[in-house]
Amino acid sequence: MKNxxxxxxxxFSYLTYSQCPSGNILITKQSDIDSFKNAYPNCTQIxxxxxxxxxxxxxxxxxxxxxxxxxxxxxxxxxNADADFNGLDNVTTVNGAVGFLNNTFSEFTLLNSLEFIGxxxxxxxxxxxxxxxxxSLKKIEYLIFYSNEINRIEGFNSLESITxxxxxxxxxxxxxxxxxxxxxxxxxxxxxTNNNDLTFLNDLTNLKNIGGNLKIENNASETIKGFSxxxxxxxxxxxxxxxxxxxxxxxxxxxxxxxFRISDDSLIDINAFNFLETVGGSxxxxxxxxxxxxxxxxxxxxxxNLTFFDNKSLQTLKTFNALEIIKGDVTFEYNNFNFEExxxxxxxxxxxxxxxxxxxxxxxxFNKIKKVGGFFNILGNGAISIEGFNSLExxxxxxxxxxxxxxxxxxxxxxxxTINGGVGINRNPQLKVLSxxxxxxxxxxxxxxxxxxxxxxxxxxxxxxxxxxILIKNNNFVTKIDGFEKLxxxxxNLTLSNNKLLNNIESFNNLNEIGGNIEITENPxxxxxxxxxxxxxxxxxxDILIENNKVGCSNKDEVKETCADDSLGIVDFGIEQINIxxxxxxxxxxxxxxxxxPNKIELFDxxxxxxxxxxxxxxxxxxxxxxxxYICRFINSDGIYQKKIFKY
Numbered sequence: 080m081k082n083x084x085x086x087x088x089x090x091f092s093y094l095t096y097s098q099c100p101s102g103n104i105l106i107t108k109q110s111d112i113d114s115f116k117n118a119y120p121n122c123t124q125i126x127x128x129x130x131x132x133x134x135x136x137x138x139x140x141x142x143x144x145x146x147x148x149x150x151x152x153x154x155x156x157x158x159n160a161d162a163d164f165n166g167l168d169n170v171t172t173v174n175g176a177v178g179f180l181n182n183t184f185s186e187f188t189l190l191n192s193l194e195f196i197g198x199x200x201x202x203x204x205x206x207x208x209x210x211x212x213x214x215s216l217k218k219i220e221y222l223i224f225y226s227n228e229i230n231r232i233e234g235f236n237s238l239e240s241i242t243x244x245x246x247x248x249x250x251x252x253x254x255x256x257x258x259x260x261x262x263x264x265x266x267x268x269x270x271x272t273n274n275n276d277l278t279f280l281n282d283l284t285n286l287k288n289i290g291g292n293l294k295i296e297n298n299a300s301e302t303i304k305g306f307s308x309x310x311x312x313x314x315x316x317x318x319x320x321x322x323x324x325x326x327x328x329x330x331x332x333x334x335x336x337x338x339f340r341i342s343d344d345s346l347i348d349i350n351a352f353n354f355l356e357t358v359g360g361s362x363x364x365x366x367x368x369x370x371x372x373x374x375x376x377x378x379x380x381x382x383x384n385l386t387f388f389d390n391k392s393l394q395t396l397k398t399f400n401a402l403e404i405i406k407g408d409v410t411f412e413y414n415n416f417n418f419e420e421x422x423x424x425x426x427x428x429x430x431x432x433x434x435x436x437x438x439x440x441x442x443x444x445f446n447k448i449k450k451v452g453g454f455f456n457i458l459g460n461g462a463i464s465i466e467g468f469n470s471l472e473x474x475x476x477x478x479x480x481x482x483x484x485x486x487x488x489x490x491x492x493x494x495x496x497t498i499n500g501g502v503g504i505n506r507n508p509q510l511k512v513l514s515x516x517x518x519x520x521x522x523x524x525x526x527x528x529x530x531x532x533x534x535x536x537x538x539x540x541x542x543x544x545x546x547x548x549i550l551i552k553n554n555n556f557v558t559k560i561d562g563f564e565k566l567x568x569x570x571x572n573l574t575l576s577n578n579k580l581l582n583n584i585e586s587f588n589n590l591n592e593i594g595g596n597i598e599i600t601e602n603p604x605x606x607x608x609x610x611x612x613x614x615x616x617x618x619x620x621x622d623i624l625i626e627n628n629k630v631g632c633s634n635k636d637e638v639k640e641t642c643a644d645d646s647l648g649i650v651d652f653g654i655e656q657i658n659i660x661x662x663x664x665x666x667x668x669x670x671x672x673x674x675x676x677p678n679k680i681e682l683f684d685x686x687x688x689x690x691x692x693x694x695x696x697x698x699x700x701x702x703x704x705x706x707x708x709y710i711c712r713f714i715n716s717d718g719i720y721q722k723k724i725f726k727y
């Protein structure tokens with residue numbers, strides 16, 4: 080009996096199957112559809128693909144009214160506006176893909192019973208005034224609307240999940256996008272791009288997760304909103320080239336695993352992303368007309384770069400107050416906003432920190448940063464002041480402040496200890512105030528200060544180690560170089576050149592070794608350069624260039640002579656009692672006294688040979704003497720004090 084029952088079941092299954100054609104079915108004309116139902120009146124399942132291409136005029140598909148299941152894919156192409164698709168209303172399952180190509184439906188209302196599609200649903204190059212269908216679908220792999228002339232998309236009211244990708248691209252007539260209120264998950268990419276008339280994007284209120292990238296690009300949306308439940312984007316977000324005026328919503332977004340880019344010149348304000356905590360890649364904001372940026376108040380970490388580029392209308396950056404660490408570079412380029420109300424908790428930038436060509440009045444507000452892992456560049460900005468950075472301890476590479484034409488003040492940096500590169504402060508013609516760098520002990524490679532309005536360089540009082548060179552050049556107002564008293568060694572060169580008012584370099588008197596050359600040139604007020612390291616280089620016949628400075632330091636031989644004076648013990652003492660000017664001179668030296676007036680003045684050459692006694696204690700005439708160094712002794716009741724004077 081058991082075997083008989085089994086046989087009957089097998090036979091019944093065979094008879095049922097035989098009621099349908101085997102393999103794929105291609106339909107191109109109405110007669111093919113009409114004959115199908117006559118040939119297979121009891122057929123409910125097509126075992127292969129069903130392709131219907133209206134090469135001839137097809138008015139209806141009633142011949143398939145009994146079909147409930149298609150095992151392969153369903154493809155419908157080239158139907159006109161008069162076609163009646165009620166014959167497919169009983170289809171519940173398509174195990175393959177469903178595609179619509181080159182159709183001109185007046186309204187899409189077919190397949191209302193379709194509950195399962197095994198692969199993609201695609202609409203390509205169709206002209207449909209109104210899309211309203213597929214309301215029974217709960218889950219599909221792909222949903223693609225590409226290059227259609229569709230006015231409105233609605234339907235999909237039961238759709239909960241798209242397991243791979245959702246593309247809405249190049250639909251030139253599309254104005255509204257609604258009917259997806261139950262969509263919870265898109266496990267792949269979600270692309271909304273190049274929909275020139277799409278103005279409403281606000282019906283995704285239950286979408287919680289996007290497993291790939293979210294791209295909203297080149298649409299006409301005036302407002303980007305409707306993502307109020309979106310919590311996670313496992314790929315990147317790209318919002319760019321839209322006609323949008325504002326971005327708001329995204330109230331639940333906590334994590335973007337990839338990069339996050341907002342690049343939209345039509346964008347006026349951003350008031351969103353208040354709960355976003357982590358960006359796994361880079362965050363880029365670029366909008367020429369953006370005038371208000373509010374949000375990002377919960378963002379703690381950016382694992383890539385942070386870039387603000389060409390935000391010319393944004394005046395103030397009032398955000399990022401929870402941000403603590405940026406693992407990539409931070410770049411501000413071609414912006415116009417100030418920073419004083421931002422970055423209140425930011426302590427680490429592991430990459431580079433760059434300010435380039437910004438027109439803001441000040442660069443400030445970074446007082447919690449302790450470390451910049453790469454280089455720190457401030458290049459070509461319009462700021463008149465740079466201040467703050469008072470917690471910064473370590474710069475991992477170069478510190479450059481170049482070509483800031485309006486910059487007057489560079490301050491802060493009081494806790495900076497180490498710069499693992501060079502320091503370049505150059506071509507800042509208005510710079511008058513330079514930070515004291517009170518804690519700075521170590522610099523690798525170089526110090527380069529030039530083309531400024533500084534009157535003194537006295538910022539490196541605690542500098543102990545310099546691996547490279549010192550270059551102080553083309554400073555028109557510097558009179559004194561001070562603050563290098565703790566520096567004992569330079570691994571490469573010392574260059575002091577073309578500083579028009581420089582007259583004092585005694586700060587380098589404690590230098591013991593220079594690994595390279597010394598160049599002291601074109602400093603027309605510098606008469607004394609016989610500091611210890613210069614004399615040592617000369618005596619050791621190492622490379623040294625001294626020329627075109629004031630007499631006393633005008634050439635190497637002259638300095639060599641004054642170095643010899645010092646080696647003979649001919650040194651100044653008691654000089655605080657007198658004031659001698661000009662020194663050097665080519666004729667008359669004038670003398671004033673702070674306290675006691677001397678009884679007489681005696682003049683000697685550098686070898687101690689007596690030349691003359693001066694009766695006039697207020698001036699000395701050197702016009703008849705040869706050029707060189709002389710010793711002037713002032714004798715009074717308390718003793719003798721002396722001063723070297725120079726004749727040219």
